[in-house]
Amino acid sequence: MSWERICQNCSFCQAKTGLLRTRSVCVAPDGRRGEVHASDAACPAFRMTPKAGFGLRGRWGEGVSRSREASRADEPAARAATHLSPAGGAAKLGGSSKRGAPMLQLACDVHTHTLYSRHAYSTIEENVRAAAELRLELLGSTDHYSSMLFSEVGSMERAQGYDLRDFQYFMNYGAWPRVWRGVRLLHGCEADVVDLDGHLFGHDVPLTHEINGNPLHRQLTLKERVFQGCDYVIASVHCDEFARGVSLAQTTRMYVRALEDPKVLILGHAGRAGVPFDVGEVLAMAREKGKLVEINEATLASHPSATSTCRRLAERCAEEGVMISTGTDSHISCGIGHFDHVRSMLEEIGFPRKLVATRDAETFLGVLERAVGTSVEV
Known part of the structure; x- marks a missing residue:
């Protein structure tokens, strides 16, 4: 089976070619080390290879020839024996990181994107499949809700600048199952902060009709209509032009006001937004409201210049007792649940496990119910 804890499926198992034969060797820093057999039971340092994690390899010589029915029958026992770590594959419950400390478990990915975000490449089903492969407990789908999706057009059909019909994706979330392939599924969006008052995209776009042309019974803004279908919202800055050259007090107020929005649960990738702010004041508001500060995998993986800022933000969260969320910000399914950089940084800091909201679905x-009032029935 692809999830078996055997040397063949471990990243630390390497092939060494000698004069007479090729042998398998364990190179784990705190593992058994030395020569091993591919089918040997793995040592405590086991880290599943990406191929094994995605079901592409099984036991040495067996491939994946066992039937799908037999595989499913074995899954309950496998889950009881192992807990699959999203970043590195399988880690035994109570297992160790490379430094010998308990490995930080991140069982939820709550910042992900689908094709709807236009510069992302996977469907929601592909994302769910990827989450299920890694045995994630919870997946939050948070497509962009911003001017990045559709341009403002002044036609008769778009008299208010933006057409509600372009955003109806967020209004049919009820079609999604709440549990899909064993993964709990949450509905969300990543909304752009658009001004120094902390307003979110669509706050100033009034609506008069539904997508089918029927008049609304009461006046709503585009933001209000979209947020009705969301379990939670991530508030992020993507275009910082409006915040250039302003005071620290103004940018701090912007983030504080964004966190005050009733539907906002997470302050998104603040470490790479390029907008400085008073960290202490913003974290105080997050703690007061029970909101989360995101440590973003894509930022650490693709924006090395922002690493020190993100690290300091995480350290301050630990010092101030502010809970964090972890999101891959994946724009393609193969990135779902892979938290290599986030986990490494949090472990180096010694970040308190109790302050990691995404450690498990429960x-x-x-946190979602207390901070936003969303109670998800499964």
């Missing part, structure tokens, strides 16, 4: 759902 914790995240509890």
Whole structure:
């Protein structure tokens, strides 16, 4: 099976070619080290290879020839024996990181994108499949809700600048199952902060009709209509032009006001937004409201210049007792649940596990209900 804890499926198992034969060797820093057999039971340092994690390899010589029915029958026992770590594959419950400390478990990915975001490449089903492969407990789908999706057009059909019909994707979330392939599924969006008052995209776009042309019974803004279908919102800055050259007090107020929005649960990738702010004041508001500060995998992986800022933000969260969320910000399914950089940084800091809201589904759902009032029935 692809998820078996055997040397063949471990990243630390390497092939060494000698004069007479090729042998398998364990190179784990705190593992058994030395020569091993591919089918040997793995040592505590086991880290599943990406190929094994995605079901592309099984036991040495067996491939994946066992039937799908037999595989499913074995899954309950496998889950009882192992807990699959999203970043590195399988880690035994109570297992160790490379430094010998308990490995930080991140069982939720709550910042992900689908094709709807236009510069992303996977469907929601592909994302769910990827989450299920890694045995994630919870997946949050948070497509962009911003001017990046559709341009403002002044036609008769778009008299208010933006057409509600372009955003109806967020209004049919009820078609999604709440549990899909064993993964709890949450509906969200990543909304752009658009001004120094902390307003979110669509706050100033009034609506008069539904997508089918029927008049609304009461006046709503585009933001209000979209947020009705969301379990939670990530508030992020993508275009910082409006915040250039302004005071620290103004940018701090912007983030504080964004966190005050009733539907906002997470302050998104603040470490790479390029907008400085008073960290202490913003974290105080997050703690007061029970909101989360995101440590973003894509930022650490693709924006090395922002690493020190993100690290300091995480350290301050630990010092101030502010809970964090972890999101891959994946724009393609193969990135779902892979938290290599986030986990490494949090472990180096010694970040308190109790402050990681995404450590398991129960914790995240509890934070969501307390902070936003969203109670998800499964």
